Amino acid sequence: MTFLEPLSFDMVIIGGGAAGFFTAINAAEMAPKARICILERGKDVLNKVRISGGGRCNVTHAEFLPKELTRNYPRGEKELRGPFHSFMTGDTIEWFEKRGVPLKIEEDGRMFPESNSSETIIDLFLEESKRLKIELFTKRAVQGLQQKNELWEISTSRENFTAKKVLVATGSNPKMWNLLQDLGHSIVPGVPSLFTFNITDKRIKDLPGVATNAVVRLKKVKLETSGPLLITHWGMSGPAILKLSAWSARELSDKKNFEIEVNWLPEYSPEDVEEELRLQKGEKAKQFVHKRSLFELPKRLWQSLLQASGIDAGARWADLNRQQLESLKKELTCGTFQVHGKSTFKEEFVTAGGVELKEVNFKTFESKVCKNLFLAGEVLNIDAITGGFNFQNAWTGGFLAAQAMTSGSAV
Numbered sequence: 001m002t003f004l005e006p007l008s009f010d011m012v013i014i015g016g017g018a019a020g021f022f023t024a025i026n027a028a029e030m031a032p033k034a035r036i037c038i039l040e041r042g043k044d045v046l047n048k049v050r051i052s053g054g055g056r057c058n059v060t061h062a063e064f065l066p067k068e069l070t071r072n073y074p075r076g077e078k079e080l081r082g083p084f085h086s087f088m089t090g091d092t093i094e095w096f097e098k099r100g101v102p103l104k105i106e107e108d109g110r111m112f113p114e115s116n117s118s119e120t121i122i123d124l125f126l127e128e129s130k131r132l133k134i135e136l137f138t139k140r141a142v143q144g145l146q147q148k149n150e151l152w153e154i155s156t157s158r159e160n161f162t163a164k165k166v167l168v169a170t171g172s173n174p175k176m177w178n179l180l181q182d183l184g185h186s187i188v189p190g191v192p193s194l195f196t197f198n199i200t201d202k203r204i205k206d207l208p209g210v211a212t213n214a215v216v217r218l219k220k221v222k223l224e225t226s227g228p229l230l231i232t233h234w235g236m237s238g239p240a241i242l243k244l245s246a247w248s249a250r251e252l253s254d255k256k257n258f259e260i261e262v263n264w265l266p267e268y269s270p271e272d273v274e275e276e277l278r279l280q281k282g283e284k285a286k287q288f289v290h291k292r293s294l295f296e297l298p299k300r301l302w303q304s305l306l307q308a309s310g311i312d313a314g315a316r317w318a319d320l321n322r323q324q325l326e327s328l329k330k331e332l333t334c335g336t337f338q339v340h341g342k343s344t345f346k347e348e349f350v351t352a353g354g355v356e357l358k359e360v361n362f363k364t365f366e367s368k369v370c371k372n373l374f375l376a377g378e379v380l381n382i383d384a385i386t387g388g389f390n391f392q393n394a395w396t397g398g399f400l401a402a403q404a405m406t407s408g409s410a411v
Contacts, residue, residue, distance in 0.1 A: 006153065006160035009035045009135075011405055014142055014154070014176070015169035016040030018049050018391055019377030021125040022398035023167050023405075028132035031406035036134050039156060041141040041173075046122045048171070052391070053110070057118035060092045060395070061388040062109045072389045074193070074247045075352055076382030079362050080393065087399045092392060095399075099124055108239075110388050142170075145179045147370060165405045167374040169398070172351035176379065180355060184369045188381040190353030191253035195245045197260065198341035199235030203308045203331075207231045210298050215263040216240045221251050226266055231301075234343060239386065245342070246385045249352040252342070262335050264305070265295050270333045277325050285318035295332070305331040350390060354381040364404035365397050374401040 011027055013020045016038050028036050038045070052058050063069045066084035070077045093103050093111070101124050103111045113120045129136060137156075144155035145166070154161040170176040177187045204210075214229040216236075225247065230238035244260070245252070252258060265273060276294060280287075290313050293302030303313075309327040311320065320328075355375055359368050367373040376397030384390045 006162045007037075009037050009161060009163045011036045011165045011167065012152065012154055012161050012163035013038045013167045013169060014145075015167075015171065015173075015377070015379070016042075016045035016136070016138065017169060017171060017377065017394075018046065019169035019379075019394035019398045020167070021046065021129065022395050023169060023374075023376055023402050024134045025125065025128045025132060026399050026402035027406050028129075028134050030402055032132075034406065036132075037161070038129070038134060038136050039140040039142060039154070039161070040136070040138045041157075041170075043138050045136070045138065046125060049121055049125075050118050052118060053112060053388075055118055056112045056116050057121045058110050058112060058386075058388040058391065059096065059103055059121065060089050060111045060392045062089065062105045062111055064089050069389075069392070072387065073382060073384045073393070074249065076357065076380070076384075076393065079357050079360075080382070080396070083362055083365075083396045083400055087396045089392060091399070092395050095395070096121075096124070099128065108387070142176065142179065145183065147183075147373075150372070152372065165372045165374065167376060167401055167405065168379050169375070169377045169394075171378040172353060173379075177354065180375075180379075183373070185359055185367065186356035188353045188356055190351040191249055192342065192344065192350070193246050193249040193352040193383045194242050194350040194386055195342040195344055196232065196237040197235045197241055197245075197337075197339045198343060199337050199339055201337055203304050203335070203337075204231045204236070207300055207304060208233045210301050211238060212264060212298055212301065213266055214240050215266040216244050217261040217263070218244060218248050218251070219259055219261055221248060223248055223251075229262070235339070236337075243385045246350075246352075246383065249383075256342075257338065257340050260337050260339055262337060263333050264297060264301065264335070265332050268295060268333075270329060273329050273332055274325070277329060281317045281320055281325065285316065287317055288313075289315050289317055289320065297332075305335070308335075350383050350386075351378065352381070352383045354379050357381055363400070365401040366404055374405060376401050 013024045024036050024038050070080050102114045104114050140156040146153050152163045152166045172190050181187050211230045215226045217224040225243035227239035229240040290303050293299045309331050365374050365376050377394040
């Protein structure tokens with residue numbers, strides 16, 4: 001059913017996700033008299049919030065220096081430096097705490113609600129929206145978006161809307177990217193950003209669940225990342241792998257097979273490793289090599305790398321020849337693994353791509369192409385590594401957009 005008269009609002013937020021709700025709530029607080037609505041194409045809102053962090057919602061990350069924070073964004077690093085000086089982690093923590101949702105920091109820096117439940121964040125957003133009289137329309141897929149006489153006209157699968165100002169926060173929705181392209185925006189094609197590596201290799205076949213710090217290199221593009229690496233049933237995952245997948249998302253987008261190099265001993269130089277192995281051969285000559293792992297390496301991984309180096313279970317340190325020691329050093333510091341596919345990281349699908357960043361004013365998150373059109377979250381060509389950084393981009397963009405949309409006398 002289509003209404004003849006469109007529904008009139010001061011601000012229409014397209015997208016019922018993290019960035020959309022955060023913008024709407026802040027705008028409603030900044031301009032209490034403004035009429036604001038959220039349009040969501042699905043029957044449910046905040047789905048990504050619900051699944052984030054295994055259902056706990058990784059709200060942000062405990063990094064409090066803007067420049068350091070931006071280094072977690074393969075796309076958007078330079079553009080977010082200014083916005084993070086205006087609204088970043090500390091502001092996010094304060095925002096949630098003021099509304100009765102305290103956050104906690106975990107050992108790896110990730111921050112979650114103390115309740116350990118994403119429903120806490122969802123309930124807060126829904127309650128705040130209700131309190132601030134923000135109107136929510138679900139099952140409203142936007143089919144048209146155009147500006148006439150300084151008024152935005154939005155047609156949906158049900159009714160039509162008009163607004164003075166529009167914010168698009170629809171993530172990596174290709175249909176919305178097409179509508180924005182029709183308005184004159186350039187769109188960087190989307191490719192998966194956070195993914196794990198499928199590896200079939202006898203060195204790790206029997207080691208699912210083993211985790212250790214490592215440096216991982218993508219040799220052809222001379223890119224490397226470091227951090228915990230988790231061996232899985234299908235290959236490798238963990239922050240070191242996810243960071244590499246994010247930073248090399250474009251290079252790997254059309255590759256099913258590629259090669260990585262793993263340094264299992266990031267705190268040691270190859271020379272240090274070689275010296276320690278020779279020391280063991282001299283001082284622990286009668287000891288079995290398999291019995292005790294060196295360098296605090298997980299024992300099962302140590303034994304697997306020994307086997308890959310041609311050192312059998314009954315070998316003593318005195319038995320090892322120069323070739324075996326050299327082979328072991330190589331396995332420990334620069335082992336090569338063939339990757340033959342990529343898998344999405346849990347349900348947290350992140351896409352690299354979106355609106356070209358040079359077409360956005362990052363002081364306000366307003367489009368440089370269309371007046372009174374704002375963009376926030378992953379609809380932009382901004383994405384981050386795992387750890388709460390993608391949400392921080394949503395909060396920052398949403399807050400600054402809300403400030404800009406409510407400034408002046410237009411609302």
